[in-house]
Amino acid sequence: MMTTPAAPLRWKRxxxxxxxxALMGDDTHGLNMETLDKIATDLAHAAxxxxxIAVVVGGGNFFRGFQGANKGIERARAxxxxxxxxxxxxxxxxxxxxxxxxxxxxxxxxxMPSVCQxxxxxxxxxxxxxxxxxxxxGGTGNPFFTTDTGASLRAAELSCDAxxxxxxxxxxxxxxxxxxxxxxxxxxxxxDEAIDKKLQVMDTAAFALARENGIPIIVFALKEPGSxxxxxxxxxxxxxxxx
Ligand code: UDP
Numbered sequence: 001m002m003t004t005p006a007a008p009l010r011w012k013r014x015x016x017x018x019x020x021x022a023l024m025g026d027d028t029h030g031l032n033m034e035t036l037d038k039i040a041t042d043l044a045h046a047a048x049x050x051x052x053i054a055v056v057v058g059g060g061n062f063f064r065g066f067q068g069a070n071k072g073i074e075r076a077r078a079x080x081x082x083x084x085x086x087x088x089x090x091x092x093x094x095x096x097x098x099x100x101x102x103x104x105x106x107x108x109x110x111x112m113p114s115v116c117q118x119x120x121x122x123x124x125x126x127x128x129x130x131x132x133x134x135x136x137x138g139g140t141g142n143p144f145f146t147t148d149t150g151a152s153l154r155a156a157e158l159s160c161d162a163x164x165x166x167x168x169x170x171x172x173x174x175x176x177x178x179x180x181x182x183x184x185x186x187x188x189x190x191x192d193e194a195i196d197k198k199l200q201v202m203d204t205a206a207f208a209l210a211r212e213n214g215i216p217i218i219v220f221a222l223k224e225p226g227s228x229x230x231x232x233x234x235x236x237x238x239x240x241x242x243x
Contacts, residue, residue, distance in 0.1 A: 010234035011162040011218070013052040013128065015155035016043070017148060018166050020061035020089055022222050029061055031092050038225050040096035043133055046229040047102050052128045054158055055135045057093055058147040059085030065143065079143030083110050086147060090137035091115065103132040109141030109150070121157050128158065148202045152209035152217075163210055164231060165202060166222035171239030172201050188240045191217075210243055217241040 018039065025032030047053055062085035068078025090106045094116070097104040105127045111118035119136060127134045139150035148165070155163045172194070175183040191211035195204050201219055210217050220231040220238035230236040 007049075007233050009049060009051055009232050011160075011164075011232060012050065013158070013160045014054070014162050014164050014232065015151050015158065015160040016053060016055045016164045016166065016228060017151035018055060018057050018093075018222070019147075020058040020085065022166055023057070023089055023092070024061040031061070031089070033096075036092060036096040037099075039222070039228075040093065040100050040102075042226050042228045043097055044100035044102035045226065046232050047131065047133055049229065049232070051232055052131075053133045054124065054128065054154060054160065055090075055093065055133065056139070056147050056151040056154055057086055057089040057135060057137065058139075059083070059089060061085075062088060076143040079145075080110075083138045083141070083143075086139055087112065087115070087137040090135045094135050097133055097135070103130070104135060105132055106135045106137055109136070109138030124154075124158055146203055146206070148206035149209060152202075152206045152213070152215065155215050156209060156213035160215060163215055163217045164228065165217055165219045166228070167201060167219055168221060168223065170221040170237040172199055172219050172241070176200075186239050188242060190242050194241050207241070210241070212243075214243045216243060 023031055025035035059082050063082050065079035065082040068081055069075045087108050094104050094106040106116040107119040108116050109119045124134050136154055139145055139147040140153055151163050172186050173183040177183040191207045195207050218238050218240055231238050
């Protein structure tokens with residue numbers, strides 16, 4: 001599927017972070033096939049332009065650790081359930097991407113070799129070099145972390161040029177633009193500013209890890225079809241968090 005880029009890619013090797021909620025479309029939970037199809041089309045298109053893509057998928061459309069903890073399940077165990085939710089999403093996304101004719105491999109940080117390859121840095125790099133999209137399941141593989149932190153960690157391990165954090169809005173705002181009409185949108189800010197202002201877009205560990213490894217975070221809206229490719233080409237609206 002590798003072809004010559006139609007326009008220069010602003011970032012060549014990227015780590016795309018999709019929340020679990022991004023896969024549920026307008027549904028209340030679980031997987032929305034139309035949405036998966038749309039995202040898979042976009043990712044396959046970006047790969048066909050020469051982008052090397054690793055995707056970290058969340059699990060919030062099925063289960064989050066703190067929800068389990070609120071019900072009385074010990075936190076570490078609840079987080080294990082959350083990590084399994086990310087594996088379910090990753091397998092679905094792998095299927096959708098392969099359906100577009102784009103080679104793809106799901107790799108899980110929680111080893112479960114009967115369903116997908118266990119994550120290793122070498123395996124992921126090997127797949128990326130062969131033009132395959134890798135979908136990284138299980139976050140960091142440890143409880144008490146999030147898939148946002150997993151995204152920064154994998155971006156550093158795999159020498160990615162940027163983390164592309166898909167959200168519901170077209171960048172980072174000073175407050176929730178859906179609730180506060182005076183919310184100001186940032187074109188660019190630093191990780192330190194994002195941490196100091198306690199901006200909710202990613203957790204502190206994720207910002208700090210990206211900063212320490214010199215990786216910018218691109219925050220963009222996933223809503224429109226083709227938005228991942230557009231952001232990769234430097235088109236559309238997004239906020240860049242500089243390390
Ligand atoms: N999780 C974890 N360790 C990780 C990544 C995720 O324990 O490294 C668990 C945690 O319980 C989390 C759940 O998996 O709540 C789903 O991940 P996340 O909340 O990051 O998903 P998203 O909000 O992106 O859908």
